[in-house]
Amino acid sequence: MVGEKWALLAIREVFLGNRRFDEMVRRTGAPRDTLAARLRTLVERGILDRRQYSEHPTRYEYRLTDAGVDLYPVVISLLRWGDEHLAGADGPPLLLQHHDDHRLVPHLTCEACGEAVDPRHVRPVRRP
Amino acid sequence: MVGEKWALLAIREVFLGNRRFDEMVRRTGAPRDTLAARLRTLVERGILDRRQYSEHPTRYEYRLTDAGVDLYPVVISLLRWGDEHLAGADGPPLLLQHHDDHRLVPHLTCEACGEAVDPRHVRPVRRP
């Protein structure tokens, strides 16, 4: 559903507030052609919504649907991975302010027990 | 780094304990050719490690490096998204047991303040 090239990057841009086609092209560097196709499939799949934000001139923007918003943990986890493993000497290109008073430190926990999720404590079981 | 087709699926299989080439082909349905290429790039990028687990016959398996293990939140978040938005009537194909006594309910929090992460409370800031 979100595995094609540019799909998650486009979704990230929408999360960052860059909802317009040209803005996404500029920020991601995707070919306009490919991005247009990708946005179409994401809309078809119910992850993005294309809405007009101005008539005269007719202009569109992309918003996340509820299902799209649910991808936030995926995007943020990838962002954190990049910050940790790929960032250069001067740190990550983007900081995330949480509640306007501290840096967001994303971290996966189990809602049931409250603990941090460690792969060693998780056992996959095929559908019973 | 992990955006090409089959990359995250291969990584997922390794997390699930399916570390052998043929096993991954069977489970993911990827073309052998493509999977072989993908595994090669993932090894080059330091996400997987290819190690011999038997001489005579010579056999290899793929293990996650530390950087690879750090992708766990990404894989788990995607898995949860799929469970929520794509699972059919009989539920998700895979259950995750946490500490052998309850179902894992993955959930992104901020380590700094302990709260659940809500996109509305996060403000991206370009590098200062």
Add this chain to the structure above:
DNA sequence: CAGGTGGGTCCGAAAATTGGACTTTGTCGG
């Protein structure tokens, strides 16, 4: 009326993926 912006489309070239056949090395049962 010239220039700019937003949101695309069109196209030929280049790159990646596909599925199936084939290979190599070694094990196992009879």
Add this chain to the structure above:
DNA sequence: CCGACAAAGTCCAATTTTCGGACCCACCTG
């Protein structure tokens, strides 16, 4: 010793996707 089987790939021609750049149209703005 023979035939069957497994693991881990490789090879190849036929699709599919992506790429990058040019182009288009409607609408402002000075």
